[in-house]
Structure formats: structure tokens, C-alpha cells
Amino acid sequence: MNAPLPTEQPHPGHAGLGQYDTPTLVAAFIADQALAAHAVQAAAPALAQAVDAAVPRIRAGGRLLYAGAGTSGRLGVLDSVELHPTFSWPRERALALLAGGEGAMFVAVEGAEDDRAQGAADLQALAPTPHDVLLLLAASGGTPYALGACEAARAAGTLTVGIANNPGAPLLAAAEIGVLLATGPEVISGSTRLKAGTAQKIALNTFSSSLMVRLNKTYGPLMVDLRATNAKLVKRALALTIRATGASEDAARAALAASDSRVKVAVVMLKAGVDAATAEQRLAAADGSVDRALG
Numbered sequence: 001m002n003a004p005l006p007t008e009q010p011h012p013g014h015a016g017l018g019q020y021d022t023p024t025l026v027a028a029f030i031a032d033q034a035l036a037a038h039a040v041q042a043a044a045p046a047l048a049q050a051v052d053a054a055v056p057r058i059r060a061g062g063r064l065l066y067a068g069a070g071t072s073g074r075l076g077v078l079d080s081v082e083l084h085p086t087f088s089w090p091r092e093r094a095l096a097l098l099a100g101g102e103g104a105m106f107v108a109v110e111g112a113e114d115d116r117a118q119g120a121a122d123l124q125a126l127a128p129t130p131h132d133v134l135l136l137l138a139a140s141g142g143t144p145y146a147l148g149a150c151e152a153a154r155a156a157g158t159l160t161v162g163i164a165n166n167p168g169a170p171l172l173a174a175a176e177i178g179v180l181l182a183t184g185p186e187v188i189s190g191s192t193r194l195k196a197g198t199a200q201k202i203a204l205n206t207f208s209s210s211l212m213v214r215l216n217k218t219y220g221p222l223m224v225d226l227r228a229t230n231a232k233l234v235k236r237a238l239a240l241t242i243r244a245t246g247a248s249e250d251a252a253r254a255a256l257a258a259s260d261s262r263v264k265v266a267v268v269m270l271k272a273g274v275d276a277a278t279a280e281q282r283l284a285a286a287d288g289s290v291d292r293a294l295g
Contacts, residue, residue: 007165010185065128065135067137076098099118119148138169163181165183216286225263252270
């Protein structure tokens with residue numbers, strides 16, 4: 001019998017977990033979760049490599065694709081869904097595959113992760129191209145569904161980035177770029193929804209946010225390409241426009257109204273003293289970069 005994976009081994013520091021009082025129990029989980037960030041920090045060079053490899057493909061019209069099972073797959077779905085309201089990223093260019101289908105987002109579909117052929121078929125159904133980028137997520141690093149999707153993606157020339165939590169995992173070797181998040185044993189043995197999942201969430205946030213910065217979706221640290229689709233985001237768009245330009249609230253409201261609530265356009269309008277059509281032209285010529293549109 002093979003030795004258990006690091007993520008499956010009993011935690012050496014919590015043999016008496018069931019006897020902890022509540023404050024000690026809560027502290028144990030929090031302290032262990034904090035280690036997730038350290039695991040991602042150690043993977044920073046691989047994440048930077050993945051971002052640099054992804055940028056030219058996405059600039060050429062490629063899509064961000066995600067594939068995984070269980071917690072890992074659901075984290076991929078979450079990242080894909082949030083790119084549209086945060087960065088106005090087209091929904092059709094951020095697609096996530098979850099073993100067991102969409103219903104597995106809410107109800108676990110046992111055994112779906114073991115179907116390597118289905119992983120390949122689901123990926124092929126997206127008609128992958130060499131411009132696409134596939135993020136493959138598996139805490140164990142050996143999930144057949146993810147490996148099948150990886151195999152199909154590589155056959156299509158798609159860039160593959162494997163994210164796993166165990167050294168030497170098959171997924172890290174199968175993908176073009178492997179990102180190891182070495183989180184080790186969980187406080188509850190084998191429950192990789194804990195710090196393994198936390199590390200994956202941090203890695204996904206880091207990758208997709210870095211990619212969006214490289215694609216000129218921000219102005220300095222400001223989220224100027226958001227979609228103001230609800231009352232909260234309408235207020236945020238106004239605050240961002242004021243912060244980016246120093247304009248009065250009335251001037252910012254007027255610019256947003258003239259630009260169909262597009263913060264980027266409003267910022268260029270106010271800072272360059274131009275109308276919405278001219279601001280749009282400047283942004284288009286600058287590949288969406290506010291800095292260059294103002295240059």
C-alpha cells in the first residue's frame with residue numbers, strides 16, 4: 001500500500017482535537033489556515049510564470065478555462081464567475097468545468113472525479129484552441145477528471161497550468177506549468193476544503209487579478225473596469241471615479257451618465273477634458289490602458 005499523500009496524513013500537532021475546548025479548537029483552525037498564504041508565497045515564481053505565459057494568449061482572444069472536482073472545482077467556478085462584475089471580463093471568455101456538471105456546485109456528485117474520459121470530453125466540448133489557458137485544480141494532484149481535461153487541452157495546444165497541493169503530483173507533471181501549493185496535513189485529516197482549499201483560492205485570486213492588471217483592467221490600484229450592475233457597484237463606480245480624478249461628485253456623476261457608467265471612460269473624460277466618444281477612442285488606441293490614453 002502506498003504511503004498517504006501529505007494532504008491525507010493525520011496532523012502531528014492535533015491528535016487530541018476532539019478534546020479541545022472551543023477557544024483552543026477555533027485557534028487551531030485559524031493558525032493552520034494561516035499557513036495557506038505561506039504555501040502560495042513559495043509558489044510565487046510559478047504563478048508569475050503562468051501569468052506571463054497567459055497574457056499573450058489572452059490578448060490574442062483566448063479564454064480562461066478552469067477544470068476540477070469537488071472543492072477545487074467549485075473554487076474554479078467562483079473565480080470564473082467573479083471576473084465579469086469585477087473586471088467586465090466577458091462571461092464567454094471565462095468558463096469553468098466541474099466534475100459532475102453544474103449540479104455538483106450544490107450537491108456533491110460522488111465518483112464524478114474518477115472519470116478521466118469525461119474530463120477529456122468536457123474539455124473537448126469547449127473546442128479549446130492554442131490561445132486558451134486552462135487552470136487545472138486538484139488538491140491531491142491525481143484527480144482523473146482533471147488529468148483527462150489536461151490531456152485533451154495539451155492535445156489542442158492550450159496552455160495548461162496545474163495547481164495541486166502535493167509534491168510530485170501527476171497533475172504538476174502533466175501540465176505545461178505546475179504550481180505546487182505544499183500545504184501538508186489538515187487539522188481534520190484529509191479535509192482539503194481547509195487550508196489546501198484556502199491556498200487554491202489565494203492562488204486563483206493572485207493569478208486572475210495579476211492577469212487582469214496586465215490586461216489594463218486597473219488604473220493604479222483602482223478597479224476601473226467593473227460592471228455597475230447593482231446599487232453597491234453604482235456607488236463604488238462613483239467613488240472610484242472621484243478617487244481617480246479628484247472631480248466633484250456632480251462632475252463624476254455626469255461623466256458616468258455620459259459614459260454608460262463605464263468608470264474607465266469617465267476617468268479619461270474628466271482628466272483629459274474630452275467627451276465620451278473621444279475618451280473611448282483614446283482607450284481603444286491604448287489597448288484599454290488609462291495611463292496611455294492620458295499620455
